[in-house]
Amino acid sequence: MAGHSKWANIQHRKGRQDKLRSKLFSKLSKEITVAAKMGDPDPDKNPRLRLAVKEAKSQSVPKDVIERAIKKSQGGDAESYDEIRYEGYGPGGIAVIVEAMTDNRNRTASTVRSTFSKHGGNLGETGSVSFMFDRKGEVLYPADAGDEDTIMMAALEAGAEDVESSDDGHAIYCADTDLAAVSDALESELGEAESTKLVWKPQTTTELDLDGAQKVMRLIEVLEDDDDIQRVTANFEVSDEVMAQL
Incomplete structure (x- = not known):
């Protein structure tokens, strides 16, 4: 059994x-x-x-x-999407940014609002939490792309601002307007990246225990499951011990 x-x-x-x-x-x-x-x-x-x-x-x-x-x-019948950003607080006061592309603003707003409410959060006004994040370009490389010094040198030469390296890999950050140029320069030096995109980078993060992590991650999971939602960002982190339990 x-x-x-x-x-x-x-x-x-x-x-x-x-x-x-x-x-x-x-x-x-x-x-x-x-x-x-x-x-x-x-x-x-x-x-x-x-x-x-x-x-x-x-x-x-x-x-x-x-x-x-x-x-x-290029087709005349191509859907027209509005890009909308929603901001709010999840369980434990965690700041959450939701980026959406929708052909029905009312439907998406209603879904996002009810999802926050059902999962212990509340939707705020635009600007209510985004001041706690920086808009950045992010390029991710695996750990075997090079050691920390090699990646840092390549990143600085490409025009990046910062590198965060760990056993999981390297995250390279740059000004949002420089992402295309920086990623092209990095690709010529390091090869193809694992990911290249614009992100909301938290200025500070809050570490959650198991219960808090489960609640916040459930909120994010439900939001991301909606077809109108492109990306969800929150300013929390969990320890390796809690991640193992999750």
């Missing part, structure tokens, strides 16, 4: 991972379509589109899916 239970759990996780991957592909495709519609459909002439395509490739989105998303932007 234990073996069967274990297999069922593995299957459940596999199904969850496949579902998340499908949603990720869909959200990356939406970003590509919006970027191409707002500017030039040629990534070389459109920095935002170039970054969107680069991020999609780093997440293994198939080439034909990327090309279809760009082509979709």
